[in-house]
Amino acid sequence: MCDMNDQHYQAIVIGAGPAGLTAGIYLSRSRVKTLIINEGAVGGQMVLTHEIANYPGVEKISGYQLASVMKKQALAFGCEIRSNVEISAMELSGERKSIHLADGRQFTSDVVIIATGGRSRMLNVAGEKQFKGRGISYCATCDGDFFTGKEIVVVGGGNSALEEAVSLTKYATKVTVVHQFDHFQAFEYAVEEARSNPKIHFIMDAQIIQFNGQEKLESVDIKHTVTGAVSNLKTDGVFIFIGYAPNTESLQGVLQLNNAGEIMVNDRMETSLQGVFAAGDSIAKKYRQVTTAVGDATVAALSAAAFLHEMSRTKKAAWSN
Amino acid sequence: MLYTNLKHIESAAQHAGVISENENVMVICGRMGPMCIPVYEIAEELESEYPHVKFFDMEFDNPEAAVIRNLPEVQNFMGIPFTIYYKNGKVVKATSSIQTRKQVTDILNEKFGQKVNV
Numbered sequence: 418m419c420d421m422n423d424q425h426y427q428a429i430v431i432g433a434g435p436a437g438l439t440a441g442i443y444l445s446r447s448r449v450k451t452l453i454i455n456e457g458a459v460g461g462q463m464v465l466t467h468e469i470a471n472y473p474g475v476e477k478i479s480g481y482q483l484a485s486v487m488k489k490q491a492l493a494f495g496c497e498i499r500s501n502v503e504i505s506a507m508e509l510s511g512e513r514k515s516i517h518l519a520d521g522r523q524f525t526s527d528v529v530i531i532a533t534g535g536r537s538r539m540l541n542v543a544g545e546k547q548f549k550g551r552g553i554s555y556c557a558t559c560d561g562d563f564f565t566g567k568e569i570v571v572v573g574g575g576n577s578a579l580e581e582a583v584s585l586t587k588y589a590t591k592v593t594v595v596h597q598f599d600h601f602q603a604f605e606y607a608v609e610e611a612r613s614n615p616k617i618h619f620i621m622d623a624q625i626i627q628f629n630g631q632e633k634l635e636s637v638d639i640k641h642t643v644t645g646a647v648s649n650l651k652t653d654g655v656f657i658f659i660g661y662a663p664n665t666e667s668l669q670g671v672l673q674l675n676n677a678g679e680i681m682v683n684d685r686m687e688t689s690l691q692g693v694f695a696a697g698d699s700i701a702k703k704y705r706q707v708t709t710a711v712g713d714a715t716v717a718a719l720s721a722a723a724f725l726h727e728m729s730r731t732k733k734a735a736w737s738n
Numbered sequence: 739m740l741y742t743n744l745k746h747i748e749s750a751a752q753h754a755g756v757i758s759e760n761e762n763v764m765v766i767c768g769r770m771g772p773m774c775i776p777v778y779e780i781a782e783e784l785e786s787e788y789p790h791v792k793f794f795d796m797e798f799d800n801p802e803a804a805v806i807r808n809l810p811e812v813q814n815f816m817g818i819p820f821t822i823y824y825k826n827g828k829v830v831k832a833t834s835s836i837q838t839r840k841q842v843t844d845i846l847n848e849k850f851g852q853k854v855n856v
Contacts (some may be wrong), residue, residue: 458775464775
């Protein structure tokens with residue numbers, strides 16, 4: 418099944434989060450020549466997790482450490498990994514798939530597993546890019562201590578937003594939660610904990626429409642969605658936790674996606690294109706956990722290996738006739 | 739303790755030596771956290787492509803890292819890592835928080851010269 422061309426692989430996995438690394442481990446261990454191509458750092462969203470305590474078989478581990486072990490396992494089985502590259506184009510519809518990198522390199526394969534994961538959603542309002550790292554943050558454990566004794570805003574209404582709001586009261590004197598709806602999506606325990614914290618205040622039915630400042634963030638403009646009124650709130654920092662978006666922009670019109678941009682798959686993790694499988698946070702599913710990503714990817718890799726086996730068997734049969 | 743494959747700067751004196759003895763230096767001052775790890779990984783990968791640049795990291799919470807935390811260029815920074823680019827001992831660029839590979843290479847190319855083919 419191997420092609421003599423070094424740039425040709427039996428399987429290419431796009432993404433090196435828990436799903437991509439798991440697919441790499443399973444495929445390489447099955448003696449499938451596999452390349453993982455990753456646009457970001459190895460580990461994906463998993464490295465954003467300070468501590469993982471619900472990964473079966475491991476009492477406690479940081480996301481970075483778990484990612485490092487998975488990477489080591491994949492490499493030990495012969496999987497190749499190219500990370501921090503930029504993919505310029507993907508051709509997935511033919512029998513031979515090809516992936517083009519911005520630096521001019523091209524890799525081909527018989528199957529592709531898409532495990533591009535997701536990323537923190539941005540608000541995409543004026544000033545957000547300008548003040549990232551200068552008052553705007555997406556990581557409370559990283560940057561919380563810069564806001565000791567200061568007044569800050571947390572944007573969002575899910576579990577992450579409310580849990581991080583509570584966590585940030587260790588540093589900030591006042592935390593104002595701004596949420597676009599009149600109710601929270603978070604579980605009741607998280608809502609209760611936030612509501613019972615005297616440092617946390619709430620502005621509901623409201624959205625930040627602009628970040629203001631000179632060298633660093635100084636205030637935000639907030640639009641109240643019911644009345645349409647706009648008010649200005651002075652703040653030293655804003656932490657944004659408004660969920661994740663799937664990294665599937667380049668797959669629009671290529672694979673069948675749902676309205677949220679998530680890849681549609683069947684129970685074998687097959688996408689709408691033959692020979693293309695998907696796993697992890699980029700697929701349509703309800704629960705996004707390291708464990709579910711690993712489970713999806715196991716199914717995707719085994720399905721891909723079966724597909725390769727069948728392809729090889731069919732070709733051999735054709736030759737013998 | 740930073741668990742990276744970069745060379746570590748552990749004291750202010752070592753920092754002074756590094757930036758005075760090398761023409762082009764990049765120092766990533768951070769922790770083992772999600773915003774910092776990707777930047778370390780990018781720097782590790784770029785070491786072979788930019789042999790004319792010396793790459794280092796320094797632990798943000800090391801008291802000796804005050805040499806970076808107190809730089810005038812970082813006084814408005816509120817996100818780690820603080821990444822400092824030195825040319826002939828002088829700060830020529832500083833960035834706050836996570837950066838992409840392209841953002842880092844754009845700075846390296848502009849301040850220190852293009853990468854070499856490897």
